[in-house]
Structures are given as structure tokens and as C-alpha cells.
Amino acid sequence: MSDSEFKLMIPGPVSVSPEVLQAMARPVVPHYGDNFIHFYNETLGLLKVVFQTNQDMFLFVGSGTAGIDACVGSSLATGDKIIVGSNGFFGDRLIWIAEGNGLVVVPVRAKLGSVLEPADFLQAVQDHPDAKAILVVHLETSTTIINPIKEIARIAREYDLLMMVDAVSSIGGVPLKFDEWGLDLVATSINKCLGAPPGLSPIAISQRAWKSINALPPKYHGWYSDLRTWKKYATEWADWHPTPVTMPVNNIAALNVALKQLMEEGIENRYQRYRNLAIQLRQGLTAIGMSPMTSDHLLNPVLTAAYGPEGIPTSQIVKYLAKKHKIIISGGLGDLKEKTFRIGHMSPVVNAEDIDLVINALSQFPD
Ligand SMILES: Cc1ncc(COP(=O)(O)O)c(C=O)c1O
Structure with a gap:
């Protein structure tokens, strides 16, 4: 069977619609040139509607974790302090990702099955005035709990910290307002609520995050997973080859169809x-x-x-x-x-x- x-x-x-599946079976096309650029930019535009943002959007190649790892590693320097929420398996993973990027983690925990409390983040921010960022999972997939991102982001804004979100299992099914809530780096995956096959991790980045990234001391975070590399190609090669690497064109075609179906509905x-x-x-x-x-x-x-x-x-x-x-x-x-x-x-x-x-x-x- x-x-x-x-x-x-x-x-x-998740299972995908027959139209999305058909897009995966289209002839392979180049990941550069006029046709691709038009289609790629259209897909990024549709993603911006879902993220509710007018700021930068990238289609990072890889699973959701690849996108989160790129966000965390690109935006802070080794030894920087980060406040990480955890109320389950994927929150714990965020702690490992931060530690794996050489960051000093201040955990903010809640019991399994409970939401993370904004007041606990406020306390952590006040206890650690040298912290540079907050990192939280939106939908904790192990317990189904949806964390109060908007309220936690308000604290990040008040104390001028970067606000990063793992929205891997939420975007497309649970509202998230990137610009209105004042978020800085959000990564998701296309194979959950967005209804496409696995392979891409959309990432949104605020102008505020770029300011902070550009002010970092010289740092080494590889090249491929350094979001400055993706920004450079999106800017300098925008009219021909807007990404640093070969893109999974059929996955993008499938995502494009899935997003249009979402807009239609x-x-x-x-x-x-x-x-x-x-x-x-x-x-x-x-x-x-x-x-x-x-x-x-x-x-x-x-x-x-x-x-x-x-x-x-x-x-x-x-x-x-x-x-x-x-x-x-x-x-x-x-x-x-x-x-x-x-x-x-x-x-x-x-x-x-x-x-x-x-x-x-x-x-x-x-x-
Ligand atoms: C909230 C959350 N974060 C991260 C991940 C990891 O995503 P991936 O397996 O696409 O790397 C998952 C996967 O289920 C998830 O639900």
C-alpha cells in the first residue's frame, strides 16, 4: 500500500491540494532570469500579505529549523545574551539553537500546557539589561499552546530588544501581524498551515533588525546561512538572480499556487x-x-x-x-x-x- x-x-x-501537487510536476525552469524574477517576487509579495508586513521577506531553502537558525545566528554576535521562552519541546529546541550559535541563554519557562507569561519576560528583561533579543515559539506544536507574541513583543519594543519568533507551525492558520506587533525576525515553514510540500522556510526581517545586524562587530556565521548574504543578492542581483543559491523552483511553484488558493479563499x-x-x-x-x-x-x-x-x-x-x-x-x-x-x-x-x-x-x- x-x-x-x-x-x-x-x-x-500536510496533505496538499491537487493543484499544488501538479505544480511540483511542472517542467523545471531556471532559478534566474526575467520569468523567474517575476514569479519569485510575486510569491514573496503573497507571503508578505500572510505575514502582514511591508518589510523584507526571503525564501530560505531548508526546513523551518534552517530558517530559525539563520535568524538567530545572523542577528546576534557570539556571547550575546538572549531571552528564550520555553513551554515545551520546540521552545527547548530554541534554547539549543541559541546555544548552538554561541549565545548566552536566559530561559523563561512555563509549565507544559500553559502559556508563556509576558510578566515573566518583563522580569527577565529587567534582570538582564544586557540582553539583546527575545526568542519565542508562536505555536508550541508539542502541547498546542499559542503563546502571546503580541504582548511579549510589546516588552521587546519598550526595552529595545530584537523580537524573534518561531512561527513554523502557525503562519497561514493562526493570525500573526509582523508590522503591527513590532516583530523583527520571524521564520516559518511551507509544509504546515501554508499547505505546500516541505523544502522552504520563509523569513521576514524588519528594518530595525537590519540596523542592528549591520552594527554588529565582525562575526562569522558561515556564508549561506548569514542573512546578509541573502540581502546582498536580493539587492545587488535583483534584476537577474535574486538569491545566492540555486532555488528549488518546483517547491516555489507549489508554494505560489498554495498562496493563491489562500488568497482566493x-x-x-x-x-x-x-x-x-x-x-x-x-x-x-x-x-x-x-x-x-x-x-x-x-x-x-x-x-x-x-x-x-x-x-x-x-x-x-x-x-x-x-x-x-x-x-x-x-x-x-x-x-x-x-x-x-x-x-x-x-x-x-x-x-x-x-x-x-x-x-x-x-x-x-x-x-
Ligand atoms: C514550532 C516548531 N518549530 C520548529 C519545528 C521544526 O521544523 P522543521 O522540522 O521544519 O525544521 C517544528 C516542526 O514541527 C515546529 O512545530
């Missing part, structure tokens, strides 16, 4: 559609006695985690759904391994019928 016969309901990568309509699916799923889970992990006021429009029946490792539920119902969901991550399971509804092609299917399948466990 091929994997395509399975219904994919994990928190990325309307971003607000898409957000509302995801919310409706989340409500339907939460009600269905409650009805079969598998309670959602978070209470209703923490509803996540694109991802739902739940507890399985008492005493049963949740990997058994994940395996059961795949084997008996051909539905792929995810288990718990990190400290939630075997305790929760997670259902992704962040694909633009997931619909109400799919939610019914997964509830119906879960209701039969362990049959």
Missing part, C-alpha cells in the same frame, strides 16, 4: 474554517471520552491534542488508526510521549468529513 492511501492528519507535513475565511474544524473536533473528542488536553479558551485552530483512555500508551492509538483506518495522527512529544495524541487540521484540504472520520475511528478503539 502506498502512503498516499493514508489520510494525513499530523502537524506537518480569503485569509480570515481560512482562519475561521480552521477554527470551526477545531471546535468540531473538540466536541467529538469530548463526546467519546477522550478529552482535549487544553480547555476551550486555549482552543488551537490548527492542532488538537487529547488524552487517550486511562493507562493506555497513546502510541497504541496512533498505530491503531494507521492500521485499521488508514489515518495517520501523531503521538505526544517530549514529556507528553505516550500520554497524549495530536491531530493536525492545519492542511487547507482537511475538511469536516475528515474530522468525522477521525472521531469515528477513535470511537472504535481498541475494537
